[in-house]
Amino acid sequence: MKKIRNPWKEPKNIGEYNCFACSPYNSSGLQLEFWENHDELITKWNPERSYEGWIGVLHGGIQATLLDEIGGWLVMVKLKTAGVTSNMQVSYLKPVKVSKGEVTVKGKLESVEGRIAKISASLYDGDGEECAKAELSYFVFPENIAKARYQYPGIDAFYD
Numbered sequence: 001m002k003k004i005r006n007p008w009k010e011p012k013n014i015g016e017y018n019c020f021a022c023s024p025y026n027s028s029g030l031q032l033e034f035w036e037n038h039d040e041l042i043t044k045w046n047p048e049r050s051y052e053g054w055i056g057v058l059h060g061g062i063q064a065t066l067l068d069e070i071g072g073w074l075v076m077v078k079l080k081t082a083g084v085t086s087n088m089q090v091s092y093l094k095p096v097k098v099s100k101g102e103v104t105v106k107g108k109l110e111s112v113e114g115r116i117a118k119i120s121a122s123l124y125d126g127d128g129e130e131c132a133k134a135e136l137s138y139f140v141f142p143e144n145i146a147k148a149r150y151q152y153p154g155i156d157a158f159y160d
């Protein structure tokens with residue numbers, strides 16, 4: 001597995017880079033980090049009880065955030081541009097027990113049709129059970145728009 005560099009992780013971006021899911025500077029956020037394994041993008045995150053819905057169960061909205069974010073980073077790393085979620089369908093298959101510890105989320109590009117990238121993502125609990133999955137449609141911007149409007153830094157910035 002190859003670690004993906006976070007190109008915005010620079011002290012000068014403190015206060016500006018606030019992504020709830022991936023900013024290391026958002027103390028209320030998930031502070032995700034990413035790895036690449038062949039055609040998959042992966043993140044791992046350790047839930048705490050403050051992220052529960054029902055007692056002991058990771059809130060479905062947080063699960064959706066994890067599944068969405070892997071799509072966003074997949075577009076940046078695999079399609080080498082930026083995009084926004086235009087649609088996502090989440091299937092909650094089994095409760096994600098917070099007590100089972102670190103969850104793993106994996107995403108994969110399925111197809112690109114015009115400006116829409118179809119992405120599949122799955123969330124596994126601490127026992128490795130697939131507990132949720134999503135089919136995402138990402139609207140993918142041309143690279144020049146991504147750079148001009150979405151602070152996309154170019155693919156090289158994601159690797160050491």
Ligand SMILES: CCCCCCCC/C=C\CCCCCCCC(=O)SCCNC(=O)CCNC(=O)[C@H](O)C(C)(C)COP(=O)(O)OP(=O)(O)OC[C@H]1O[C@@H](n2cnc3c(N)ncnc32)[C@H](O)[C@@H]1OP(=O)(O)O
Binds near residue numbers: 142
């Ligand atoms: C200094 C520090 C910097 C820090 C930087 C932070 C870094 C953060 C790092 C990492 C974050 C990763 C986060 C990813 C995960 C999170 C994902 C989300 O939560 S995304 C939010 C939820 N989703 C939405 O908000 C979509 C809302 N929906 C829409 O905007 C529309 O429905 C859309 C775009 C999905 C489809 O709209 P249509 O079908 O009408 O498309 P049309 O209007 O043709 O194009 C949209 C825009 O793209 C331009 N565009 C399209 N194709 C173009 C082309 N070929 N050339 C030039 N422009 C083009 C168009 O000109 C238009 O721009 P015009 O709105 O007019 O300004």
